[in-house]
Amino acid sequence: MxxxxxxxxxxxxxxxxxxxxxxxxxxxxxxxxxxxxxxxAGRKEQQVATLDPAKIIVIRTPGGMLEVATLQKVEEFGWQAKYECPFIDCSAIMKPTISRVRVPVHYVYRIPLSETWQLQREGDQYTLTVPPLQPTSPVPFDTAKLEIESTRGWISPGKRGNEQGLLRQLGPELDRRAGQDIYLKAVMPHATQTVQEFATKWMREQGKDERLPVKVTIRYTP
Known part of the structure; x- marks a missing residue:
């Protein structure tokens, strides 16, 4: 075989x-x-969105902060101090010393300017979104018109010490009020108009004489 x-x-x-x-x-x-x-493995494919250069205008800004709105308001603020008894309620005898301040306040709101702004074309207008409003700190107020009054009982802390405590708390209290929702909403229309005027001006100064309006959106963080 x-x-x-x-x-x-x-x-x-x-x-x-x-x-x-x-x-x-x-x-x-x-x-x-x-x-x-x-x-x-783990691969995901999708369309990449690209911006049409014909629909974007890039303008340079001077940087820093842009002051956009000021809110003037007479503010009132109170502060009190009192003695307390360790074992009994002696509030009927030891009344508190109460101090109140009344002063004209100027709340100034700004937005930070990036190096460039991009205005996006949407239909018959451009849109621009900018950072949230930032109140200046410390909040300026008119010291020449500042008024303080104090009341106290027969056995109460001294007025002078309580007024000093009031003034120490005034700055932080005004900073807190500057960021309140009601104040931010009050200045938003004026701030928006200021940014619109600023953007339009800089477009023209950089040779981008566009006739379309600019719609501004200020980010809001209450």
């Missing part, structure tokens, strides 16, 4: 060229599948 050389080699555990070619093809196939699977 004759056995071919290749058959004999295969029986002896030796891989023939034909068998080696089959194994090599299988290995290459596995490598290709592995590469494709690796590149596809």
């Amino acid at each position: 004759r056995i071919g050389l290749n058959q004999q080699l295969e029986r002896d555990g030796v891989k023939t060229p034909a068998r080696l070619g089959t194994v090599a093809a299988a290995v290459v196939t596995l490598i290709v599948i592995g590469i494709v699977a690796y590149r596809s």
Whole structure:
């Protein structure tokens, strides 16, 4: 019985060229599948949104802060101090010393200017979004018109010490009021108009004489 050389080699555990070619093809196939699977793992494809340069105007700003609105208001603020008894209620005898201040206040609101502003074309107008309003701190007030009055009982802390405490608390209290929701909403229309005028002016100064209006949105963080 004759056995071919290749058959004999295969029986002896030796891989023939034909068998080696089959194994090599299988290995290459596995490598290709592995590469494709690796590149596809966790891969997400989506359209990249691009801005149409024809619909964008970039203007440079001088930087710093832009003052956009001022709110003038006469503010009143009170402060009191009293003695307390450790074991009994002696409030009927030891009345508190109460001091009140009345002063004209100027709340000034600004926005920070980035190096450039991008105005996006939307229909028949440009839109511009700017950072939230920032009140100046400390809040300025008219010291020449500041009025303080104090009342006290027979056994009460002294007026002078209470008035000094009142003045120490005045600055922080005005800072707190400057950021109140009602104050921010009151100045928002004026601030928006100021930014519109500023943007239009700078567009013209940089040779971008656009006739379309600018709609301004000031970010709001109460």
